[in-house]
Structures are given as C-alpha cells and as structure tokens.
Amino acid sequence: MTTSRRPERTDATRNRSSLLAAAEVEFAEHGLGASMADIARRAGVAKGTVFRHFATKEELIAAIVGGHFRALTAVARGLADAPDPGAALLEFLTAAAGGQAHHDLSFLQTLTEGDSGIAALRDELHGCVEQLVDRAREAGAVRADITGTDVWVLICAPVHATGYVSDPAPDLWRRYLAIIFDGLRPAGAHPLPRPAPRWP
Structure with a gap:
C-alpha cells in the first residue's frame, strides 16, 4: 500500500x-x-x-506569497551568523532583489492581507531581517539610526526603480541596490528627518 x-x-x-x-x-x-x-x-x-x-485563486496566491517568504527566511537564517554582518545584509538584499527581478510579484502581497498564515510568515521574515540589520548596525556597517523595518521597506525598491526605465537591462536593479546600500552606510550620513516606521 x-x-x-x-x-x-x-x-x-x-x-x-x-x-x-x-x-x-x-x-x-x-x-x-x-x-x-x-x-x-x-x-x-x-x-x-x-x-x-x-x-481558489486566492489560495494559489497565498501559496506563492508564502513560498517567497519562506525562501527569503531561509536565506536570512543562513546569513545570521556570517562573520561579516555588513556583507551578510548586502547578500540578503541582493538575493531578495534578484528573486523579484525574475518575477516581480510583490503586488500579490496586498491580496493576502488578513491571512493569518501569511502574516505569521511575514513576521518571521521581518524578525530575521531585523536580526541581520541589528548585527550590521552593531558592527558599524550601517548607520546607527537604521532599523529592520527601514530595510524591510527598501527590499522591493531596487526592482521597482527599474520600472520607470523603458527597456531596462536585466540586472539594472543592481545599480539601484548599490545606491540604496550606500545610503545605509554610516560614512557621510546626515540625520534622518523622521523616525522609522513601527512594525505592525
């Protein structure tokens, strides 16, 4: 049997x-x-x-979004004890942006609002991102006023930026990720005008 x-x-x-x-x-x-x-x-x-x-289509969408959250959580956990916290954070952001560049499905996340299972996966990933950012901040690799939620908000930014370019090169997102990550570094940083948003 x-x-x-x-x-x-x-x-x-x-x-x-x-x-x-x-x-x-x-x-x-x-x-x-x-x-x-x-x-x-x-x-x-x-x-x-x-x-x-x-x-239902909603169930299929939840499976896609949940799968992406699980995959990124695995990446973040694999980098949690990396010897160079700054490089680990950049590697995570590179993996996140690279996955979105292949198929940008971030718009599907809004359709899973209210799904407790997806919310739990999202919170788990956010916690892992927060850990990466905390380690990078303590190592002096990112500015002292950067939080995990700040970085969470920026995860999709490199790929979204290329949406304003007609016929962008496949890896153009790497340019914008480099700009964003330079903005996270402490060198030459100016005080931020507003406090970081709170995680819901």
Missing part, C-alpha cells in the same frame, strides 16, 4: 511545483487577470488538477 501511494505523492508534489511556477509566470505577465485555465495550460495539467491543489 505504501509503495503504491509513493508515485502518487511524487506526482502530486511535481504537479504542485509546476502549478506554482506556471502561476508565477502567468501573474507576472497578465497580473490578476491570469486565469486558472491558463495556469493549468502552462503547467501542462488539466484544469481540474489546479483546483485539487488550490480551491
């Missing part, structure tokens, strides 16, 4: 992964107008297979 079910579980896992990958492309290309039928077609499965994994 166990042996016969193993291929079914493997197929289900493969189908789920294919659906999530296809959904990311569809949402990136067509926004919220992406249909479940088109997602199924891109994944190479029947439409019914989509609904066996995700009962």
Whole structure:
C-alpha cells in the first residue's frame, strides 16, 4: 500500500511545483487577470488538477506569497551568523532583489492581507531581517539610526526603480541596490528627518 501511494505523492508534489511556477509566470505577465485555465495550460495539467491543489485563486496566491517568504527566511537564517554582518545584509538584499527581478510579484502581497498564515510568515521574515540589520548596525556597517523595518521597506525598491526605465537591462536593479546600500552606510550620513516606521 505504501509503495503504491509513493508515485502518487511524487506526482502530486511535481504537479504542485509546476502549478506554482506556471502561476508565477502567468501573474507576472497578465497580473490578476491570469486565469486558472491558463495556469493549468502552462503547467501542462488539466484544469481540474489546479483546483485539487488550490480551491481558489486566492489560495494559489497565498501559496506563492508564502513560498517567497519562506525562501527569503531561509536565506536570512543562513546569513545570521556570517562573520561579516555588513556583507551578510548586502547578500540578503541582493538575493531578495534578484528573486523579484525574475518575477516581480510583490503586488500579490496586498491580496493576502488578513491571512493569518501569511502574516505569521511575514513576521518571521521581518524578525530575521531585523536580526541581520541589528548585527550590521552593531558592527558599524550601517548607520546607527537604521532599523529592520527601514530595510524591510527598501527590499522591493531596487526592482521597482527599474520600472520607470523603458527597456531596462536585466540586472539594472543592481545599480539601484548599490545606491540604496550606500545610503545605509554610516560614512557621510546626515540625520534622518523622521523616525522609522513601527512594525505592525
């Protein structure tokens, strides 16, 4: 019995992964107008297979957003004890921006407001970012008045900046990440005009 079910579980896992990958492309290309039928077609499965994994489009979106939060949390945790805290923070921001540059799906996050599971994953990631920033600040790699929430707000900025450029180079976001990170450094820093926002 166990042996016969193993291929079914493997197929289900493969189908789920294919659906999530296809959904990311569809949402990136067509926004919220992406249909479940088109997602199924891109994944190479029947439409019914989509609904066996995700009962609604909202559930599918939550799975995508949650997956991104989990992936970034894993990156942040892997850098938590890095010997160079400043380099670790920059590496995290590079990984975050690089993932968004592939498919910028940050607009999907607003649709998961009120989802307690996604909120818990978001708070967990924010805590990891806060830890990276605290270590970088204590090491003198970033200015003393920078908080984890400041950096959280800036995570999407490098990729969003390229949206104002017609036909940007694929890695143009790296230029804006460098500008942002230089702004976090203590050298030449001026007092900030407003306090940092509070994490909700």
